[in-house]
Amino acid sequence: MTNADKPTIAVLGAGKIGEALLSGLLAGGRRPDELMFTERHGERASELTNRYGIRAVDVATAAKDARVLVVAVKPQDIEPLLDELAPAVGGDSLVVSLCAGLPTSLYERRLPDGVPVVRVMPNTPMVVGEAMSAISPGRFATADHLAVVEELLGVVGLVVRVPESQQDAVTALSGSGPAYFFFLVEAMIDAGILLGLPRAVSEKLIIQSAVGAATMLARTGEHPVTLREAVTSPAGTTIMAIRELENHGVRAALLAAIEAAHDRSQELGRQHED
Ligand SMILES: NC(=O)C1=CN([C@@H]2O[C@H](COP(=O)(O)OP(=O)(O)OC[C@H]3O[C@@H](n4cnc5c(N)ncnc54)[C@H](OP(=O)(O)O)[C@@H]3O)[C@@H](O)[C@H]2O)C=CC1
Numbered sequence: 001m002t003n004a005d006k007p008t009i010a011v012l013g014a015g016k017i018g019e020a021l022l023s024g025l026l027a028g029g030r031r032p033d034e035l036m037f038t039e040r041h042g043e044r045a046s047e048l049t050n051r052y053g054i055r056a057v058d059v060a061t062a063a064k065d066a067r068v069l070v071v072a073v074k075p076q077d078i079e080p081l082l083d084e085l086a087p088a089v090g091g092d093s094l095v096v097s098l099c100a101g102l103p104t105s106l107y108e109r110r111l112p113d114g115v116p117v118v119r120v121m122p123n124t125p126m127v128v129g130e131a132m133s134a135i136s137p138g139r140f141a142t143a144d145h146l147a148v149v150e151e152l153l154g155v156v157g158l159v160v161r162v163p164e165s166q167q168d169a170v171t172a173l174s175g176s177g178p179a180y181f182f183f184l185v186e187a188m189i190d191a192g193i194l195l196g197l198p199r200a201v202s203e204k205l206i207i208q209s210a211v212g213a214a215t216m217l218a219r220t221g222e223h224p225v226t227l228r229e230a231v232t233s234p235a236g237t238t239i240m241a242i243r244e245l246e247n248h249g250v251r252a253a254l255l256a257a258i259e260a261a262h263d264r265s266q267e268l269g270r271q272h273e274d
């Protein structure tokens with residue numbers, strides 16, 4: 001795709017994930033004049049414009065000037081946004097929803113007939129170009145629309161296509177996933193403090209171990225079990241820790257936690273059924 005072919009993008013609701021997308025796109029080479037956003041608080045809008053040089057617009061301007069409209073409000077805030085969007089959006093627009101739980105059918109019901117919608121579940125590592133995004137087409141989205149979204153999100157990380165029926169599971173795994181890793185890192189840093197290490201040292205040890213482990217997973221193609229076994233010496237230190245993790249049900253806790261996130265994603269969708 002040449003620069004001239006690249007669609008202008010408006011982020012509707014530039015909170016945490018909206019800002020992550022805007023900053024990731026800028027870092028990936030998009031120009032500020034190819035991007036815009038809407039925000040309901042003037043102070044927040046000024047903060048983003050000052051930080052990134054991107055203009056704040058209203059929904060009607062976004063629908064007129066941008067080909068891709070990325071919806072990034074909380075699922076609980078979708079109804080008023082759809083009220084604003086419905087009279088403004090046309091068949092030339094492409095609506096991309098980042099909202100957990102919300103089905104493409106909700107948009108299709110509320111927007112004019114034929115407006116294409118693609119449902120996406122991204123994650124915040126898009127700020128460093130390492131997002132994992134899963135995309136699913138709605139009824140009116142064509143292969144070309146999917147290609148546009150793939151190109152857009154490809155600037156900020158990896159993209160996979162999944163059936164929309166899998167999006168609640170994706171949300172629980174990779175959408176929320178970074179939070180689980182941050183939680184683990186936080187707890188491991190505390191363990192260093194427990195053992196008497198200075199906080200700065202503990203942080204450095206754990207963050208670099210996380211970077212190293214993630215890079216091995218991504219680059220070697222080895223199964224996580226193989227990589228873990230290579231660290232686990234007979235009668236050594238690691239197996240003592242693994243026994244404690246199993247005794248405390250950490251594996252079962254992760255299964256239950258991710259299932260709870262999945263159920264909440266489904267529930268968010270159900271709140272907007274007819
Ligand atoms: N955070 C994450 O890691 C991920 C989030 N998501 C999805 O992204 C969406 C946003 O999440 P997140 O960024 O965390 O939430 P935030 O609350 O940080 O961002 C939403 C932003 O949209 C603003 N907003 C609400 N309604 C409107 C409106 N009508 N017009 C313009 N702006 C509006 C909010 O303002 P106000 O502050 O007043 O509420 C807020 O700034 C959610 O649907 C979530 O499911 C998906 C993947 C990952």
Ligand SMILES: O=C(O)[C@@H]1CCC=N1
Binds near residue numbers: 100176
């Ligand atoms: O917590 C949430 O609801 C959003 C969706 C996925 C990550 N954050």
